[in-house]
Amino acid sequence: MKKVRFAPSPTGSLHVGNALSAVANRGFGDWLLLRIDDTDPARNVPGGDEELLRDLEWLGVEWDEGPVRQSERGERHVEAGRQLGERFEGVTLLREDGTPTYHLASVVDDVDFEITHIVRGNDHRPNEELHRRLFEALGATPPEVVHHGLILGEDGKKLAKRAEGATVASLRDAGIPPEAVRRYLYELGLPKHDVHYDLPRIRRLAIEAIGALSDRELAERVGAPLELVPALRGARDLNEAREYAASILEEPERVAVDSPETLERFRELLERGDDSADPKELVRELKAVGGDLRALRLALTGRDRGPELWAVVAALPHGEALRRIDAAL
């Protein structure tokens, strides 16, 4: 059985690079320990671990044990550190104040939790040798180590946390469905070399993820009634879908409309309620008589852009549509 661990520092919302590690570990291991590496108080941000957990849950990454906080295992680390000698090969294992450093805490925990495989970013590669010797000094068999490439920004440097879409939270806030993020990270797999962050790719996957949602799921995520779904299709992310929903649900602001004939014609067709009640057919008829469809959209939604007009008409109850027409006239 492959026992792996994902061990982020609680520095707030998960960086996509860390998320890559999380997904990679989940995909690689049979058993996953979630460990919070909080040995450096200076790095920890308040509430950082809760944010972390929330991000992992949102991504759908599940763990089998934990979260284990390293700060709670300090005594065990110190004990192991004494055993190894505080100047182990010239590397500091215990700080002057007696607290353990990352190297010590990480290896001791990996030993105690019987981790068999370590999957982590390239930035840890230089630690591999030291850690291997620490494992051996502790009388344990060093785990197999797999390093994966880092996610780079446009500048070719490690993606800054401030960069657009660099944190899981920012993607969630941008209305990207979790499936899209997970899929992107899954596609990257265990990159051998560093890779450029591809936000357009995530946006693409978001479109596909939304397309794959059933009507009911889409309505639920957007928080809109089921009848609105036809008008929601074509949105590129959940935020856009919410905006589409709002354009139909919200009372339009009072707008000046130039083409009363088109609105009146629309009202007639709607009231007649025969074949032309089919929204597509209705729009086609208005188009055939050279109607001002732009004015109609404006009257119905208060906006000059949005879902295709027939979808707006379909999503709007007739009574409400008539009311908005009257208000605009």
Added chain:
RNA sequence: GCCCCCGUCGACUAGCGGCCUAGGUCACGGCCCUUUCAAGGCCGUAGCACGGGUUCGAAUCCCGUCGGGGGCACCA
């Protein structure tokens, strides 16, 4: 400076000696659809870092060069 990784279209990759005048996806460009922004459909531009080997044959194997990244902390 030293150590470690890596190098196929703009991006992510397929390729693991002949099936490659290099395939896919995204991005980009064009057309269609849409009296809107999108979504969708069709078409297109574009790449094996360079130089030596090995071989009948190299994107694929070897060496060198160049390029990129990471590290050289009482940070993780």
